[in-house]
Amino acid sequence: xxxxxxxxxxxxxxxxxxxxxxxxxxxxxxxxxxxxALDDGEVDSxxxxxxxxxxxxxxxxxxxxxxxxVYIVEQYHRRIFHSLIxxxxxxxxxxxxxxxxxxxxxxxxxxxxxxxxxxxxxxVASTSAALKIVSSPEEAAIARVATEGLTxxxxxIEDNKHNVTxxxxxxxxxxxxxxxxxxxxxxxxxxxxxxxxxEVLAAYKLNLNKLESRPSRDGEFGYWFFAEFxxxxxxxxxxxxxxxxxxxxxxxRLVGCY
Numbered sequence: 001x002x003x004x005x006x007x008x009x010x011x012x013x014x015x016x017x018x019x020x021x022x023x024x025x026x027x028x029x030x031x032x033x034x035x036x037a038l039d040d041g042e043v044d045s046x047x048x049x050x051x052x053x054x055x056x057x058x059x060x061x062x063x064x065x066x067x068x069x070v071y072i073v074e075q076y077h078r079r080i081f082h083s084l085i086x087x088x089x090x091x092x093x094x095x096x097x098x099x100x101x102x103x104x105x106x107x108x109x110x111x112x113x114x115x116x117x118x119x120x121x122x123x124v125a126s127t128s129a130a131l132k133i134v135s136s137p138e139e140a141a142i143a144r145v146a147t148e149g150l151t152x153x154x155x156x157i158e159d160n161k162h163n164v165t166x167x168x169x170x171x172x173x174x175x176x177x178x179x180x181x182x183x184x185x186x187x188x189x190x191x192x193x194x195x196x197x198x199e200v201l202a203a204y205k206l207n208l209n210k211l212e213s214r215p216s217r218d219g220e221f222g223y224w225f226f227a228e229f230x231x232x233x234x235x236x237x238x239x240x241x242x243x244x245x246x247x248x249x250x251x252x253r254l255v256g257c258y
Contacts, residue, residue: 002026003169004034004043007128012144016078016167017047030125035064038170046070046170052080053164055106057212061168062226065255066184066214072256073178074169081163082108084154085146090137092153095119099130100142103165108142110159174257180209181231182256183241186216186224188249194225197252200243206231224251231257 001023006013008027028034038046051057130141187193207230216222
């Protein structure tokens with residue numbers, strides 16, 4: 001059993017995968033890469049972040065769910081701690097450039113503004129990538145743990161001490177029987193089209209937990225949607241999906257049951 005994950009062994013996603021998965025763990029440099037590896041059969045499952053309680057939704061994960069033939073089959077909630085990490089011997093007063101993933105930067109925004117208002121804050125592909133950049137006393141990364149040659153300069157720097165990320169396990173086949181379902185869908189750019197989809201969920205008394213729009217990237221300001229809702233019964237989910245497909249003028253696809 002091979003499980004792909006986002007980042008390397010220093011990443012939060014690795015820590016989540018190590019805690020919840022068995023077998024071989026394989027790291028990838030981006031969310032798109034790990035989902036593509038699953039879609040192509042390089043790995044049997046994948047673990048990626050879906051959203052953070054402070055930084056919000058991870059857009060790259062939603063985009064990957066739309067574009068690949070994979071499904072959410074499990075979710076994990078994990079408390080997230082961030083550290084400021086620099087080279088051995090560096091001082092906080094030396095730091096002029098700070099690197100990290102956009103989510104980690106957002107989760108430490110107040111800390112950065114209060115302590116490093118003059119420093120350049122630079123977004124990179126992952127916290128793992130940030131650690132690999134740091135090579136001088138003027139540079140630091142925000143990440144989970146220090147790697148070889150680096151040290152923690154300041155621990156637990158996240159703004160919210162209840163900082164939680166929801167990770168999801170992906171598979172090439174759906175697994176029914178969970179409490180939630182997720183779909184991606186697109187609608188024509190006409191009044192009331194989004195309402196039609198929501199009315200189907202309301203007709204079956206399904207509670208909507210999450211609704212997120214994402215740019216379609218195929219025109220000027222076009223969007224598609226990710227929706228997550230309570231749906232503990234497969235028979236109800238089957239009826240919902242049949243009705244959505246029948247009544248939709250756009251596209252709709254199930255992307256998870258967990």
